[in-house]
Amino acid sequence: MDMDIDENSTAKGNERRTKLIMVILVGAPGSGKSTFCELVMASSSRPWVRICQDTIGNGKSGTKAQCLKSAASALNDGKSVFVDRCNLEIEQRSEFVKLGSSLVDVHAVVLDLPAQLCISRSVKRTGHEGNLSGGKAAAVVNKMLQKKELPNLNEGFKRITFCHSETDVQSAIDTYKSLGLHDALPDGCFGQKNADKKVQLGIMRFLKKAENPAKTCSNANTNKDFPSSQTTQEKKESSCTMLSNVNKESEKGENPGVGSLENNISGSDPPTLAFPSISTSDFKFSHEKAAEIIVEMVEEFMDKLGNARLVMVDLSHGSKILSLVKAKAAKKNICSTKFFTFVGDITKLKSDGGLHCNVIANAANWRLKPGGGGVNAAIFSAAGPSLEEATKQQAKSLRPGNVVAVQLPSTSPLFNREGVTHVIHVLGPNMNPQRPNYLNNDYDEGCKLLRDAYSSLFQAFISIVKDEFKSAKGIDERLGSAPSESRKHSEDTHHKFKRAELQIPERSKKWKGTQESAEALNQNNNKISHKMSKHWGSWAQALYNTAMYPERHANIVLETSDDVVVLNDIYPKARKHLLIVARYEGLDQLADVHKEHLPLLKTMHAVGMKWIDKFIHDDASLVFRLGYHSAPSMRQLHLHVISQDFDSSHLKNKKHWNSFNTDFFRDSVDVIDEVSSHGKAIIKDDESLMSMEFRCNRCRSAHPNLPKLKTHISKCQSPFPSTLLEGGRLVNASGNSRNFLS
DNA sequence: GTTCTAGAAC
DNA sequence: GTTCTAGAAC
Numbered sequence: 001m002d003m004d005i006d007e008n009s010t011a012k013g014n015e016r017r018t019k020l021i022m023v024i025l026v027g028a029p030g031s032g033k034s035t036f037c038e039l040v041m042a043s044s045s046r047p048w049v050r051i052c053q054d055t056i057g058n059g060k061s062g063t064k065a066q067c068l069k070s071a072a073s074a075l076n077d078g079k080s081v082f083v084d085r086c087n088l089e090i091e092q093r094s095e096f097v098k099l100g101s102s103l104v105d106v107h108a109v110v111l112d113l114p115a116q117l118c119i120s121r122s123v124k125r126t127g128h129e130g131n132l133s134g135g136k137a138a139a140v141v142n143k144m145l146q147k148k149e150l151p152n153l154n155e156g157f158k159r160i161t162f163c164h165s166e167t168d169v170q171s172a173i174d175t176y177k178s179l180g181l182h183d184a185l186p187d188g189c190f191g192q193k194n195a196d197k198k199v200q201l202g203i204m205r206f207l208k209k210a211e212n213p214a215k216t217c218s219n220a221n222t223n224k225d226f227p228s229s230q231t232t233q234e235k236k237e238s239s240c241t242m243l244s245n246v247n248k249e250s251e252k253g254e255n256p257g258v259g260s261l262e263n264n265i266s267g268s269d270p271p272t273l274a275f276p277s278i279s280t281s282d283f284k285f286s287h288e289k290a291a292e293i294i295v296e297m298v299e300e301f302m303d304k305l306g307n308a309r310l311v312m313v314d315l316s317h318g319s320k321i322l323s324l325v326k327a328k329a330a331k332k333n334i335c336s337t338k339f340f341t342f343v344g345d346i347t348k349l350k351s352d353g354g355l356h357c358n359v360i361a362n363a364a365n366w367r368l369k370p371g372g373g374g375v376n377a378a379i380f381s382a383a384g385p386s387l388e389e390a391t392k393q394q395a396k397s398l399r400p401g402n403v404v405a406v407q408l409p410s411t412s413p414l415f416n417r418e419g420v421t422h423v424i425h426v427l428g429p430n431m432n433p434q435r436p437n438y439l440n441n442d443y444d445e446g447c448k449l450l451r452d453a454y455s456s457l458f459q460a461f462i463s464i465v466k467d468e469f470k471s472a473k474g475i476d477e478r479l480g481s482a483p484s485e486s487r488k489h490s491e492d493t494h495h496k497f498k499r500a501e502l503q504i505p506e507r508s509k510k511w512k513g514t515q516e517s518a519e520a521l522n523q524n525n526n527k528i529s530h531k532m533s534k535h536w537g538s539w540a541q542a543l544y545n546t547a548m549y550p551e552r553h554a555n556i557v558l559e560t561s562d563d564v565v566v567l568n569d570i571y572p573k574a575r576k577h578l579l580i581v582a583r584y585e586g587l588d589q590l591a592d593v594h595k596e597h598l599p600l601l602k603t604m605h606a607v608g609m610k611w612i613d614k615f616i617h618d619d620a621s622l623v624f625r626l627g628y629h630s631a632p633s634m635r636q637l638h639l640h641v642i643s644q645d646f647d648s649s650h651l652k653n654k655k656h657w658n659s660f661n662t663d664f665f666r667d668s669v670d671v672i673d674e675v676s677s678h679g680k681a682i683i684k685d686d687e688s689l690m691s692m693e694f695r696c697n698r699c700r701s702a703h704p705n706l707p708k709l710k711t712h713i714s715k716c717q718s719p720f721p722s723t724l725l726e727g728g729r730l731v732n733a734s735g736n737s738r739n740f741l742s
Numbered sequence: 743g744t745t746c747t748a749g750a751a752c
Numbered sequence: 753g754t755t756c757t758a759g760a761a762c
Contacts, residue, residue: 120752539743539762571743633743652744653757705751705756 018181020104021046022071022081024096026088026151027111028141030118032169036111037082040177049074053085068095075104088148090155097156105158105184108151109172112164115145115702116693142701153189162191271308271468273461274346275361276375277321278453279428279446283435289447291324297454298339299332301462308465310339310458311357313346346375347382350418357420358468359461364425366398366436379423383414387423398427400437401452402535405460421468424460428453456535466586536588536635544588544636547581558611563603566611571650573642573660576615576622580604580639587637590628590666595679598672602740605668608641609739612731615643620733625724626668629659631685639668644697644720644730646713653706655690661697662689667729669738 025033037050051070056062067085074081087093093108100106122137151160163169168191179185277294279285298310314322322341329339344353346360363375368391370380380387386409395404405424408415415421429449430437439446536544546553546567550560559566562583569577582600586592593601608626615622623644632638642660651657658664663684671681693702694709699718703709724730728738 537743537762542743650744655758707756 018046018078019184020075020078020080021107021179022075022083022096022099022104023107023109023176024083024087024093024151024157025109025111026086026093027113028086028088028115028118028144028148029137030121030141031111031113032121033084033086033111036109036169036173037084039173040082042177044177045180047079048082049077049079050082050084064092064095068099071096072099075099086144088144090149090151093151093155100156100158106156107185108157108160109176110151110160110162111169112150112162113166113169114693115141116704118145119702120704138701138703145702146700158187159185160189160192162189162193164191164193269356269358271359271461271465272311272355272357273309273359273361273424273458274311274313274342274349274355274357275424275426275457276313276346276363277319277325278361278363278426278457279430279450280321281363281374282372282432283428283430284432285429285446285450286431286443287321287324289443290450291321291328293447293450294325294454295328295332295334297451297458298329299334300455301458302335302338304458304462305338306465308462309337310461311355312339312341313344313349314341315343315345317343319343345378347378347414348418357418359422359424359464360414360420361403361424361426361457361461364398364404364427366400366427368392368395368398368404368425379414382418383408383412383420383423386412387414391423391425398425400427400429401449401456402427403453403456403460404535405464422464424457424464426453426457452538455538460535534588540633540635543579543581543634543638547583547636548585559607561607563600564607566607569640573648573651573656574644574646575648576624576641576643577648578608578611578641580608580641582637584637588635589632589637590630590671590681591683593637593671593675593681595675598675601668601672601675604639605672606739606741608639608668609731609737611641616731616733622732623720624731625660625665625729626731627660627665628668628671628681630664630666630683630689640665646697646710651706651710654692654694657694657706657709658690658692661695662692664689667727669728672740 025036027033034050034052037048037052041048041050049070051067051074053062053064053067056066056070064085067083071081071083083096085092087096087108097106119138119141122141150162151157153160161172161175163172172191175185277290280287280290294312301310312322312325316322322343326341329336329341342349342353342355344355349355349357349360360379362379365372365376370388371377387406390409391404391406394406398404403424403426405422407422408420410416412420414423429439429446431439431441431446433440439449546557547565550557550565553567556567556570557565558568558578564583565581567579567581569579582597582604584597584600587597587600605626612624612626615624624641625644626639626641628637628639640660646657646660666681666684674681694704694706695702696709696713696716696718698713698716698720700721701712701716703712719725720730731737
């Protein structure tokens with residue numbers, strides 16, 4: 001009877017026989033197993049015995065058998081036991097687990113810390129009992145981790161605690177040291193990372209990430225991390241004018257000086273962007289300077305617009321910014337049908353003002369939330385809650401100078417009543433000390449940001465218009481000038497921008513020049529989704545510009561064809577590092593690739609292979625990989641052709657390394673297979689890939705930092721992992737590579 | 743993408 | 753004190 005109670009007793013204050021615990025520590029050298037035991041034992045009321053294989057042999061290295069014997073004997077004496085040895089493999093643990101019984105619960109505590117941390121601790125310790133010190137430590141840790149098998153309850157454990165960080169370790173220590181003689185801990189797995197998606201291939205099976213718990217944490221805290229002051233941001237953008245709706249008097253094109261609406265109410269309204277003045281209201285940006293910038297940016301985009309139009313809207317007839325802009329635009333002779341000002345409520349342009357604008361810009365706050373009293377409040381209110389929801393899916397916040405374009409859900413009143421398909425949120429620079437991101441009157445910075453804001457806004461609008469043209473539904477309404485011609489183009493070219501079909505060399509690849517823009521607008525564009533694809537900063541445009549205007553970059557371009565441009569990476573991460581850049585408009589990145597691009601992918605691969613042949617001819621020791629970054633930093637689809645020495649002063653940080661040496665790098669051969677079988681490539685852009693520890697691309701050993709890794713890879717002669725040697729992913733002089741074009 | 747730099751790690 | 757990382761700014 002007593003036995004029965006004992007078996008089921010947990011922390012019930014039952015003073016009968018104590019349930020013993022045997023904790024099997026699992027962790028590499030340097031993971032902190034001994035420290036863990038010591039800290040628990042130092043302040044635990046429960047009697048513990050630490051069985052350490054390093055010390056049990058009295059100077060000589062101990063054996064597993066000795067440990068087992070000691071453990072059994074300690075348990076017999078009624079002591080709880082720590083098994084302080086690596087125990088990384090199931091087999092290493094199994095004998096100990098068998099010591100469990102109705103009187104002894106077997107636990108595992110997994111010290112799953114980053115290899116680099118274990119290595120550096122092992123290296124540092126000289127007098128450690130395990131005598132594992134100096135340069136050998138890294139090798140030993142690496143070797144052990146390669147065999148790591150994380151424990152599982154079905155091995156016979158009652159409880160498993162996973163620790164991935166020092167914080168986890170500390171809380172496990174606290175848990176065990178507070179465990180009194182009669183206390184018990186809940187059964188089960190604790191702290192286990194969600195099935196690690198990143199660990200996919202054989203060669204990566206022991207790769208582990210230490211930061212997961214921290215990440216989860218910070219994600220959960222994302223919102224409260226934002227300064228609370230932000231909630232009041234832009235509280236009243238444009239509030240003074242927005243409240244008094246004067247739209248009744250507003251007549252279309254109230255601005256004879258700049259332009260008047262000609263055919264705006266017809267069934268074939270051209271694509272139109274309505275935008276408020278950014279930053280001049282609550283953000284107190286100088287109207288004079290803002291007007292200057294607006295006109296300047298409008299002028300810059302004039303010839304990219306095709307038949308599309310820009311309309312600057314303000315609620316008030318007496319708007320200073322509107323009249324300034326009007327005057328400056330007139331002075332510059334800006335085409336008044338493509339750009340004009342308009343007085344009215346931006347949320348009622350069609351119903352109240354008779355002006356159909358398919359896209360409107362919002363002077364947003366940085367949190368992209370409704371609120372304030374100005375344009376932002378009006379637009380969120382008119383659009384209904386679906387706008388907030390759709391916005392949230394695109395972005396959580398915005399930095400000054402940037403935009404985020406949101407497609408309005410069909411349930412939005414703004415869509416149904418006003419025919420607005422998209423809202424582009426814009427955050428301008430702030431010169432109001434009472435608002436976030438205050439620039440302290442720094443107009444150098446402010447003007448730059450305001451230019452960025454308008455530039456991004458207009459660019460986003462153009463992208464939307466292009467997408468709309470793509471959509472079969474949109475064609476008739478929006479083509480305006482030459483529908484049949486346009487339709488023919490989009491069918492014939494498979495969204496591809498071929499020079500030959502346009503006859504005008506070079507220039508026509510861009511939406512540059514009025515005569516080409518109508519075509520450009522309905523050409524191409526593989527982005528079937530209407531969602532604005534990622535926003536590309538100005539620095540991310542370089543490849544795009546090179547692809548579209550190779551003749552302007554003759555100094556860096558190695559080869560040009562209709563399909564691709566070849567150039568050396570300006571910051572090569574290896575001895576040989578080429579970029580094969582696609583010359584297709586709208587093909588920004590791997591995510592934009594679809595089945596129709598298969599011939600292009602094969603061409604890109606073939607061009608890469610051709611260059612590799614040449615390089616290997618010059619230096620037979622070179623080994624190459626061809627592949628794409630899952631989430632590139634530079635706009636315009638580009639294939640990396642990179643030698644596997646990674647011998648380059650430009651390789652400076654973890655991201656550089658991991659972008660070529662984790663799953664983030666998608667081998668061209670795999671991409672081609674995936675696109676041909678599934679119509680799209682698998683993208684692995686989990687940001688945790690970028691923070692993975694440094695591992696050699698040959699022997700997979702881990703290294704605590706980049707300089708150490710570099711030293712290692714300069715010497716490592718191990719063969720490449722089989723996953724790379726297989727399937728033609730690696731290309732070397734012995735040549736068993738794949739090519740896709742005959 | 744790089745550069746710059748604060749501060750963490752050594 | 754020096755090295756290294758990582759985040760912000762560009």
